[in-house]
Amino acid sequence: MAKSSSAFTCTACGAAHKKWAGRCDACGEWNSIIEEAPLSQGPGRGLGAHKGRAVPLSNLSTTEPPPPRSRSGMEEFDRVLGGGLVPGSALLVGGDPGIGKSTLLLQHAAALSRTGRQAIYFSGEEASAQVRMRAMRLGLADAPMRLGAETNLRDILTTLEAERPDLAVIDSIQTLWSDTIEAAPGSVAQVRASAHELVTFAKRRGVAVILVGHVTKEGQIAGPRVVEHMVDCVLYFEGERGHQFRILRSVKNRFGPSGEIGVFEMTGSGLSEVANPSALFLSERGQPIAGSAVFAGIEGTRPVLTEVQALVAPSTLASPRRTVVGLDSGRVSTILAVLEARCGIPFAGLDVFLNVAGGMKVVEPAADLAIAGALLSAREDSALPPEAVLFGEISLSGALRPVGQAENRLKEAQKLGFTQAILPEAQKVEGQGGMAQRRIADLTGFVGEVFGAG
Numbered sequence: 001m002a003k004s005s006s007a008f009t010c011t012a013c014g015a016a017h018k019k020w021a022g023r024c025d026a027c028g029e030w031n032s033i034i035e036e037a038p039l040s041q042g043p044g045r046g047l048g049a050h051k052g053r054a055v056p057l058s059n060l061s062t063t064e065p066p067p068p069r070s071r072s073g074m075e076e077f078d079r080v081l082g083g084g085l086v087p088g089s090a091l092l093v094g095g096d097p098g099i100g101k102s103t104l105l106l107q108h109a110a111a112l113s114r115t116g117r118q119a120i121y122f123s124g125e126e127a128s129a130q131v132r133m134r135a136m137r138l139g140l141a142d143a144p145m146r147l148g149a150e151t152n153l154r155d156i157l158t159t160l161e162a163e164r165p166d167l168a169v170i171d172s173i174q175t176l177w178s179d180t181i182e183a184a185p186g187s188v189a190q191v192r193a194s195a196h197e198l199v200t201f202a203k204r205r206g207v208a209v210i211l212v213g214h215v216t217k218e219g220q221i222a223g224p225r226v227v228e229h230m231v232d233c234v235l236y237f238e239g240e241r242g243h244q245f246r247i248l249r250s251v252k253n254r255f256g257p258s259g260e261i262g263v264f265e266m267t268g269s270g271l272s273e274v275a276n277p278s279a280l281f282l283s284e285r286g287q288p289i290a291g292s293a294v295f296a297g298i299e300g301t302r303p304v305l306t307e308v309q310a311l312v313a314p315s316t317l318a319s320p321r322r323t324v325v326g327l328d329s330g331r332v333s334t335i336l337a338v339l340e341a342r343c344g345i346p347f348a349g350l351d352v353f354l355n356v357a358g359g360m361k362v363v364e365p366a367a368d369l370a371i372a373g374a375l376l377s378a379r380e381d382s383a384l385p386p387e388a389v390l391f392g393e394i395s396l397s398g399a400l401r402p403v404g405q406a407e408n409r410l411k412e413a414q415k416l417g418f419t420q421a422i423l424p425e426a427q428k429v430e431g432q433g434g435m436a437q438r439r440i441a442d443l444t445g446f447v448g449e450v451f452g453a454g
């Protein structure tokens, strides 16, 4: 058996290291590696120490019904989960401090309790009185959910064992501590052990458990990524500071599609659901403006229209600015390079600012054409047709590649009053959809067709 010595763990991703280093090889994070006492391996714990039992095996065909789900009535939340909470599932809700996780989960637990299910919310960060005050402000004071202020894992598990609610919210996993582990609350060892016990409890008793985790930039506090692999469902609550919109995004879901989003707006009285995000993200549109392009995107299973905005201005800097918010900056650099190399339109000597309106993040390659459209429109100071949406992926050769779910994109655009779509020539569209389709083979063709120049 290996000699037990102290081990080093990355607080960002949980990777184990033999020795300390300034930077974690696994995730690239700096100053995230800390020393930890090893977990003791008792005698006889190794493989082959005792005989196991034969595991019953089955085939893949099943007559089992899909898992029953509890809908909370908070539609945006239920959708992100794939139709509601699955009993016995473990979820992680991660996000920056102050983004609104506690508010979201308090509202969700209250909504669920109003449907007749039992919900308990454990707060480790705020006193009960504080949470009650917030609930009052959110108009939730009459919801039949219950509240506990506790950070001791043993006490929480004992309470849950006695109560067996349908949902337990733990806010946050980084405040929990278990007396069986010799490490500070928030350390990788504590967070991992606490999460493991709660997940095991969830499975054994059929209680849905939601763990809240703060995203941490550095230091001794373990980030939510340490528990991502243990839970059934990982949700991130994101938004730009200074914007009121918040997006709940599923990055992993064992019971439904991942990549699904729910959109909320932070108001003076809590989070309100945004049922039609396209209308919201486009709400600032009026007159045709140079530098603006509407992208018909897909988020999860839902089409969402967003506005890509570009500003191009002469630069006084030796290496001009490339400021990108809400888009992948690598993708933007590629598109700038393709415009220069394939269409002969240089951006050298020009500062470029790109932004997605409303604080939305767009990661789909299908947004390429809208990005190119916004850039060209800003550079030429010529507005794109205001009744048009754009989508299509740009390859390095400058060709436009078709993307998935064209019908859904067109349908959503039509619903919002757009009458024209600019899309790749090779794009297959089932059913016309009532939209005029301007089909374009490559970026040079796009420049000629839309801006009347080569």
Ligand code: TYD
Pocket (backbone or CB within 6 Å): 095, 096, 097, 098, 099, 100, 101, 102, 103, 104, 134, 137, 138, 266, 267, 268, 269, 270, 271
């Ligand atoms: P909170 O849920 O405490 O964030 P987290 O748990 O992710 O740290 O929310 C914090 C912010 O939300 C706080 O800065 C104020 C804002 N907020 C509102 O704007 N309206 C509200 O009704 C509430 C409860 C919070």
Ligand code: MG
Pocket (backbone or CB within 6 Å): 101, 102, 103, 125, 171
């Ligand atoms: Mg909080």
